[in-house]
Amino acid sequence: MSATEHILIVIGVLFVLLNIAAGLIWVERRLLALWQDRLGPNRAGPLGIFIVLADTLKLFFKEDWIPPFADKWVFILAPAIVVGSVLLSFIVIPFAPGIVVADLNIGIIFFLAMSSFGVYSIVLGGWASNNKYALLGALRGASQMIAYEVFMGLSLMGVVMLSGSFNLADIVAAQKNLWFVVTQPVGFVIFFIAGIAETHRLPFDIPEAESELIAGYHAEYSGMKFGMFFIGEYLGITLISAMIVTLFFGGWLGPAFLPPLAWFVIKLFFFIGLFILLRASLPRPRYDQLIGYGWKIILPIVLANLLITGAVALLIRG
Amino acid sequence: MDDADSILQRLQQQLGVEALYQQQTVDDILTLWVSKERIIPAIQFLKTELPRPFKMLYDLFGIDERNRNRYNGLPMADFTVVYVLFSFDRNCFIKLKVALRGEYPSINSITSIFKNANWYEREVYDMFGIRFEGHPHLTRILMPLTWEGHPLRKEHPARATELGPFKLEDEYQDRQQEALRFKPEDWGLLEHGDDADFMFLNIGPQHPGTHGVLRIILQLNGEDIVDAVPEIGFHHRGAEKMAERQSWHTYIPYTDRVDYLGGVMNNLAYLLAVEKLAGIELPDRALVIRVMLCELFRIASHLVWFGTFAQDLGQLSPVFYMFTDREKIFDIVEAICGGRMHPNWFRIGGVAQDLPNGWQRLVQHFVDYFPPKIKEYENMVIRNSLFKARTKGIGIYTLEEAIEWGVTGPGLRACGLEWDWRKKQPYGGYERFEFDIPTARNGDCFDRALVRVEEMRQSLRIVKQCLENMPAGDYKSSHPLTTPPLKKFTMQDIETLITHFLNVSWGPVIPAGEAMSCIEATKGANSYYCISDGSTAAYRVRIRTPSFPHMQMVPFISKGYTVGDLLSILGSIDFVLADIDR
Incomplete structure (x- = not known):
């Protein structure tokens, strides 16, 4: 791969991702509307698609207010971290054969490291806002992340054992005959749950909890700083969906009548849709219930899964 | 109405015949005037000693009687406080009325008998200026703390036009905002516990979870609610x-x-x-x-x-x-x-x-x-x-x-x-x-x-x-x-x-x-x-x-x-x- 090609891939991936994240504003609103018996945005442009443009422009032109009681530099830094860390995670994702920014042999570990990094934006944002609601949101966010990081990592180890690699392209290649969702169903379900908690989407949007903490850790943010949290959330959904596709649903693999990239995108949007459907249907558990559920139920299950996978893998390989 | 007669008799035995005066009302609810001194024993008796007692304080309110045309032989009063009790066992109400004389009278609080009398008495105080002796926290409840006068008194104007034009001066606004500041000590709430400092979280008046303009101040230890103080009255329209x-x-x-x-x-x-x-x-x-x-x-x-x-x-x-x-x-x-x-x-x-x-x-x-x-x-x-x-x-x-x-x-x-x-x-x-x-x-x-x-x-x-x-x-x-x-x-x-x-x-x-x-x-x-x-x-x-x-x-x-x-x-x-x- 030449340097020019590489640069083109980087720019292309960045461009597409940011557009997907922005486009998801429209997708989410239309899908929610569909499931909630309403119309949703349908005025600007065909099917209301220009709402994306309007929303983005609005965010850019809103007053970018930094509260006088806030810790100024941390307050500015926090939203950048969330977008930065999620975008960095994407560099290890193989969208199709050859279309990957950096084919790291520690792909999964890099992804886990970056997603842990994202929690700093919540904690720092909530702390720097110097607002009680934001602080409560940040506290909830931090404990939720700590709880769910642990078994997010553990749930992936089964896949690593079966494929024998941390490299995502290798993992996809290892699914040539059978997707890992078949051999690792428990791992998939737990990774999905952890992924929702990780992106703090409903039903696990506890750090924001609109009806309790109003907006939680980003209560004081406005303008494009809020926009960064917003985009960060959509990028997070895209990232978790992309990881699910790569790790459990054979990545770009699919029947040959469509190119590999198309298969990847189709699968990706299926899971993004699932995220939105969850938001439309489930209530939110209480913060301590979520944490308790994580430590008391999911952790034992994921450990058992690891043990059984290891035993079976050893047995088969003799 | 045998039931009513027996209640009346029991009350008369308890309090003395002269302490009670029965008023006839068209709603067939036993309505008794009780002297100011006897109201506590009367309510205590109805709640605890009477068989099939009146367990619920259904309502408590005041009446400004100073503009009355017709007394029809009722006790003379400047203000009346009415207690409405309800008995689930008897399926009947009873109304007790206390006549009060004077411009700003006072009466004993019944908060020690009925817990929910607290807000009702505050409301009567707020609306009429009647003081309740022994009330734990007698402040305004519906009107702003800075309000002058007591709205349900007959001399209080009912129309905005009677109050003169309204101007929002800076100084006035500051005073109003200052009055809304929550001071935990006013409510007997501590800022520090045995091993933790408490956080006071102000929920509302604008909050998606309160379904309207309601303010609840929470005393929190972490996320646990130690105490709460609801503040109402933002929707009061008289x-x-x-x-x-x-x-x-x-x-x-x-x-x-x-x-x-x-x-x-x-x-x-x-x-x-x-x-x-x-x-x-x-x-x-x-x-x-x-x-x-x-x-x-x-x-x-x-x-x-x-x-x-x-x-x-x-x-x-x-x-x-x-x-x-x-x-x-x-x-x-x-x-x-x-x-x-x-x-x-x-x-x-x-x-x-x-x-x-x-x-x-x-x-x-x-x-x-x-x-x-x-x-x-x-x-x-x-x-x-x-x-x-x-x-x-x-x-x-x-x-x-x-x-x-x-x-x-x-x-x-x-x-x-x-x-x-x-x-x-x-x-x-x-x-x-x-x-x-x-x-x-x-x-x-x-x-x-x-x-x-x-x-x-x-x-x-x-x-x-x-x-x-x-x-x-x-x-x-x-x-x-x-x-x-x-x-x-x-x-x-x-x-x-x-x-x-x-x-x-x-x-x-x-x-x-x-x-x-x-x-x-x-x-x-x-x-x-x-x-x-x-x-x-x-x-x-x-x-x-x-x-x-x-x-x-x-x-x-x-x-x-x-x-x-x-x-x-x-x-x-x-x-x-x-x-x-x-």
């Missing part, structure tokens, strides 16, 4: 004061707006009291029309509660489905009344118009459409395990606590008491209908939800019976005080014409006296206590709303739970801010 300057007839639209989800149900509570005073009997058709509309509104109100409750717990979609169904009810209401949320459609002695042609088709359609929908919502919300996790075992109170705090309606039935005023003291023709009283046992948020969902089914049953058995006849009484009167003879004899003209221009003159109504409103027991001095306007109207005592109970039932649980509790109580503040 509905009781307005009754004193509107005619009996033109006050009806104001009642619509008290429990603004209950629509015509409020009209009913008010009109039942007025009709008792006037002695009007309603024709069957009017009764059944009223019942049908009321039950439709009960379903509409419960739908709003159901949707917003689910939304409070983070479930975003149900509220849209339920508001769509509520819209279907409003379509019926609109076809019948012309209005939607505030139809202002009941009249003294009947309803405003006869039902429109084809109303059966609309109602029939809804009766067929709705039952599968309730089933669907039950599956979607009630049977959801996350919903159960958020509501089961949360915000529990026992039956005794519920009665002590004055809880009525679904919240009371969720504790296992089968109590519904439509059945126990039927009013407005409810005795003709077949329906069950849903109850539950645990008194937690989940049970309150269950009861309400079942109530929608029962209401639908009543609507169905109305639909199938709508009697023929007049939609208004032929009583002369019916307003506006039937026009049958208006153009034929001069007497009817004159009555018609007077009733429509000045408004009807309701005979002097006093009467209390009590209905099972959407949220609990709603009462209007109307006092007429024989004029075209009420001398005093007291509105007893269910949400007021329910809100007072929030600190008690939310202690020890977390911020997230508070939202479940607030949602399960189903209050309306206008219903609290009036």
